Structure formats: C-alpha cells, structure tokens
Amino acid sequence: MKVEIFYTPGCSECVAAHAKLRTVAQDAVQNVEWRELNVLEEIDHAVELGVITLPSIVIDGDVVFTSMPTARQLREALIKRSKERV
Amino acid sequence: MFTIGKLASLTSVSNDTLRYYEQEGLVKPAGKSPAGYRLYDKDSAHRIHFIKHAQNCGFTLAEIRELLVLRGRDKACCGDVRTRAIEKKLQIEHKIRAMKAMSKALDQLIAECANETQPVKECTIIAALERATVSMPVH
Numbered sequence: 636m637k638v639e640i641f642y643t644p645g646c647s648e649c650v651a652a653h654a655k656l657r658t659v660a661q662d663a664v665q666n667v668e669w670r671e672l673n674v675l676e677e678i679d680h681a682v683e684l685g686v687i688t689l690p691s692i693v694i695d696g697d698v699v700f701t702s703m704p705t706a707r708q709l710r711e712a713l714i715k716r717s718k719e720r721v
Numbered sequence: 722m723f724t725i726g727k728l729a730s731l732t733s734v735s736n737d738t739l740r741y742y743e744q745e746g747l748v749k750p751a752g753k754s755p756a757g758y759r760l761y762d763k764d765s766a767h768r769i770h771f772i773k774h775a776q777n778c779g780f781t782l783a784e785i786r787e788l789l790v791l792r793g794r795d796k797a798c799c800g801d802v803r804t805r806a807i808e809k810k811l812q813i814e815h816k817i818r819a820m821k822a823m824s825k826a827l828d829q830l831i832a833e834c835a836n837e838t839q840p841v842k843e844c845t846i847i848a849a850l851e852r853a854t855v856s857m858p859v860h
Contacts, residue, residue, distance in 0.1 A: 643804045674807060682814040689804055689811075 636717065637668040639693040641686050644673050649690050652703050663710045664717045722751060722760040732769040739769070745782055747772060747789065778806075779813050 638660055642649040653671055660667045674681050674689060684693050692700040692709070699712055729736050742748045743759075748768050750759035768789065775785045788805065791797040834845040841847065 687811045
C-alpha cells in the first residue's frame with residue numbers, strides 16, 4: 636500500500652506528526668510504501684492526484700485526508716482499505 | 722479621513738464595490754461626519770489595495786477575509802499565509818489542467834468539422850455536443 640503525505644515546507648505541525656503516523660501505518664498494515672512529499676517540489680504530482688489542501692494524505696492514489704489525521708483515523712483508514720483489497 | 726467617493730477614486734474601486742466590501746466585513750468606516758456620512762482612514766485604503774492585489778492572485782473575497790484576519794493577528798506567522806498561498810496555487814494548477822483538457826476537447830471538435838460550408842444540421846460540432854459522451858482527454 637502506498638501512502639503519500641503532502642506537506643508545506645516549514646510546517647512544524649506536519650514534521651512532528653510524520654514520524655508518529657509513519658509508525659502507525661507500518662504497524663497497521665504490511666508492505667507500506669511511505670512517502671513524505673514537499674508539495675513545492677512535487678506540485679505536478681500533487682495536482683495530478685487532486686491535492687488542493689495541505690497537509691493531505693493520499694493512499695494508493697486516492698486523497699483520503701485533507702488535514703492531518705489522528706493516529707487512530709489513519710490506522711482505521713489503512714486497515715479498512717487493506718481489507719477491501721483482499 | 723476620506724468620504725466613500727474620495728476612497729473610491731484613491732483606490733480605483735467603485736462606490737458600490739466599497740459598499741459591498743463593507744457589507745462583507747472587509748472594510749469598515751473609521752467614523753462618521755457630522756452630517757452622518759461614512760468616513761474612512763488610510764488603513765481602509767491599504768485594505769482595499771490589499772484586497773485588489775489578493776484578487777489578482779486568485780483569492781476569493783472569503784479567502785481574503787481570512788488573510789486580513791491573519792494580517793491582524795499577533796500569533797499568526799508567515800507560514801500560515803504561505804500555506805494558503807500554496808493551496809491557492811494548487812487550485813489554480815487544477816483549473817489550468819481542466820482548462821487545457823477543455824481546450825484539447827475543442828481542438829478535437831474543430832478538427833472533426835473541417836467542412837465550413839456544411840449546413841448547420843450536419844455540423845459535426847453540434848452533433849458531437851448533442852451526444853451524451855464527448856471524449857475528454859485527461860491530459
């Protein structure tokens with residue numbers, strides 16, 4: 636499962652949350668490809684995926700969160716999608 | 722202090738627009754003249770210039786209101802404003818992409834209608850628009 640977090644450089648709230656969310660994602664489902672993307676360096680990719688607010692989290696190409704989720708929200712979203720894939 | 726007419730001429734904005742900005746809470750008079758007319762100060766003129774510049778950058782009046790609130794908030798930092806600017810850029814890039822797709826769709830229709838002398842009933846553009854599914858290129 637591919638998880639992409641688009642963030643604004645200099646967003647201290649985002650930096651603090653990334654490490655925690657990454658651990659949560661890796662604990663929740665197997666084979667997580669985790670990417671943290673500076674939106675200014677990846678603007679075309681962000682536009683292609685439909686990202687219009689920051690921070691946003693895209694899971695397997697779908698914009699799932701348009702603000703920073705809690706650890707629980709991310710875990711639940713990943714587990715749900717993981718079950719749907721089976 | 723300026724009357725609404727003077728403020729309008731200083732900022733190249735119509736009186737009606739200034740009244741609308743006031744209704745929307747974007748500017749407010751600093752006081753009233755003895756005759757009861759609204760009077761505006763230099764800050765109002767600065768705010769109008771700010772609004773016009775922000776509109777040129779694609780911000781809506783609702784978004785500009787938020788920017789003006791941030792501008793006046795002690796605890797706000799430049800990062801808050803920067804994030805809004807980046808989000809606006811993302812929205813604009815989305816619109817550009819959508820408009821390019823529209824332009825390509827029109828190219829296709831124009832190319833299909835090579836015969837300008839055909840009667841309108843046989844016009845391929847009209848026919849294509851009447852069909853429910855016009856192919857829209859994504860990129």
